[in-house]
Amino acid sequence: MSDVELSLSVNGEAWSGAVPARLLLVHLLRDEVGLTGTNVGCDTSNCGACTVLMNGQSVKSCTVLAVQADGSALTTIEGVAADGADLHPVQAAFRDKHALQCGYCTPGMVMSSLDLLRRCPQPTERQVRTGLEGNTCRCTGYETIVEAVLSAAKTMTSPTQGMDRT
Amino acid sequence: MIPPSFDYIRCHTVDEALAALARHGGDAKILAGGHSLVPVLKMRLNDPAVLVDLGGVSELVGVEDRGAELYVGAMTTYQDAIASALVQAYCPVLAQAAETVGDPQVRHRGTIGGGLAHADPAGDLGAVAVALRCDMVIAGPAGERRVSADDFFVDYFETEVEEDELLVGLVVPKPQALAGAWYEKFNRAAHMWSIVGVCAAVERAEGRVVSARVALTNMASTPVRATATERALVGLDASNVSAATELADRGTNPTSDANAQADYRRHLARVLTHRAVVKAMQGPLESTAGEPW
Numbered sequence: 001m002s003d004v005e006l007s008l009s010v011n012g013e014a015w016s017g018a019v020p021a022r023l024l025l026v027h028l029l030r031d032e033v034g035l036t037g038t039n040v041g042c043d044t045s046n047c048g049a050c051t052v053l054m055n056g057q058s059v060k061s062c063t064v065l066a067v068q069a070d071g072s073a074l075t076t077i078e079g080v081a082a083d084g085a086d087l088h089p090v091q092a093a094f095r096d097k098h099a100l101q102c103g104y105c106t107p108g109m110v111m112s113s114l115d116l117l118r119r120c121p122q123p124t125e126r127q128v129r130t131g132l133e134g135n136t137c138r139c140t141g142y143e144t145i146v147e148a149v150l151s152a153a154k155t156m157t158s159p160t161q162g163m164d165r166t
Numbered sequence: 167m168i169p170p171s172f173d174y175i176r177c178h179t180v181d182e183a184l185a186a187l188a189r190h191g192g193d194a195k196i197l198a199g200g201h202s203l204v205p206v207l208k209m210r211l212n213d214p215a216v217l218v219d220l221g222g223v224s225e226l227v228g229v230e231d232r233g234a235e236l237y238v239g240a241m242t243t244y245q246d247a248i249a250s251a252l253v254q255a256y257c258p259v260l261a262q263a264a265e266t267v268g269d270p271q272v273r274h275r276g277t278i279g280g281g282l283a284h285a286d287p288a289g290d291l292g293a294v295a296v297a298l299r300c301d302m303v304i305a306g307p308a309g310e311r312r313v314s315a316d317d318f319f320v321d322y323f324e325t326e327v328e329e330d331e332l333l334v335g336l337v338v339p340k341p342q343a344l345a346g347a348w349y350e351k352f353n354r355a356a357h358m359w360s361i362v363g364v365c366a367a368v369e370r371a372e373g374r375v376v377s378a379r380v381a382l383t384n385m386a387s388t389p390v391r392a393t394a395t396e397r398a399l400v401g402l403d404a405s406n407v408s409a410a411t412e413l414a415d416r417g418t419n420p421t422s423d424a425n426a427q428a429d430y431r432r433h434l435a436r437v438l439t440h441r442a443v444v445k446a447m448q449g450p451l452e453s454t455a456g457e458p459w
Binding site: 001021024043044048054057058059060063064068070115131133134135 | 167168169171172173174176197200201204205207208217219221245268269270271272274275356357
């Protein structure tokens with residue numbers, strides 16, 4: 001079972017190395033690249049805590065083999081804020097609206113929200129709820145999460161803020 | 167959960183994949199999007215020696231207009247099928263059913279061909295393929311062959327695809343002008359598998375049913391047609407289909423599991439068939455292209 005050569009980018013930085021074929025993408029990110037913001041939740045592709053962007057699309061990194069990400073551009077929670085900024089507008093909205101309780105689901109919620117706002121910059125409440133159907137908050141803090149995404153959408157589409165989206 | 171160890175072959179063409187299958191046969195598993203196979207590996211339900219990855223086989227991706235038919239490449243993701251203008255124009259029910267699969271993250275990675283070849287009885291697109299009279303295109307050492315969706319599914323997780331073969335595409339006949347279709351699904355939570363699903367495709371003339379195809383998800387070990395309902399629908403108008411849809415569970419063999427008892431599944435099949443037939447008879451599904459979901 002020889003290792004497989006892999007090269008990809010994470011948050012704009014190139015990464016390459018040889019990994020076991022069975023290595024999951026989430027373990028590559030946490031254990032090899034050293035970015036531990038992406039959480040393992042259910043480990044069964046249900047909860048969405050491990051969501052990252054792969055070539056701009058949200059994926060559950062516990063259900064992708066690292067070798068399947070060869071050549072792709074990955075974005076994790078560590079890479080969403082613009083250079084020089086502490087927080088992305090979606091992160092800021094989660095803070096402002098108290099959209100986290102224990103916080104374990106938050107990185108995945110933010111990554112899914114980015115994907116949602118990419119496809120649908122001004123979603124309705126229903127579209128937010130549908131768009132986040134792949135992410136579970138075990139604290140059941142959904143009301144403020146939905147508020148945060150709607151608030152971020154407003155900020156991100158206002159003319160003064162431009163369209164700064166990952 | 168960590169998958170068992172395996173050797174990994176990354177393919178760029180169908181020929182490379184077939185060569186790998188010829189070498190490894192029953193020891194190999196085909197990796198498409200991985201959203202059925204990776205969970206299977208993590209739960210150690212299978213222990214293949216080799217994974218043959220189709221992720222780099224670009225010839226298997228995309229939807230083509232082939233005159234009277236659409237051709238959907240096996241590695242087309244659910245999301246790409248949903249967003250396809252051709253799918254929206256000619257078989258919007260495929261997009262409508264695909265939107266019920268999993269959640270956005272799953273639809274970004276999961277593929278049409280992977281789901282069909284995995285043949286989970288709770289998978290949604292098998293019933294759609296059967297109701298729409300689709301064919302599956304299977305590539306093997308002797309070239310390609312076409313198998314009707316009716317014949318493709320053999321048993322739980324078993325299809326007509328042999329160990330040295332590969333599902334490469336789905337052929338969808340373009341519907342008649344007066345045909346409508348709808349997929350109705352019941353599950354417990356947004357991203358869960360179907361407890362029961364129903365795809366109804368109905369052709370009408372002067373408001374009455376000329377022919378109907380009704381296929382059920384998770385009412386047997388494979389997608390099954392509700393043939394008694396199909397026959398009874400002929401000649402009816404939309405105001406009066408209950409007598410036909412009440413027959414929807416005839417000839418089915420649903421299981422009992424943690425989600426539902428068999429008799430409850432039979433009830434769901436009748437109720438969902440009624441809804442699906444009524445929706446299908448409202449006419450060709452209006453395109454929702456341009457809406458995010």
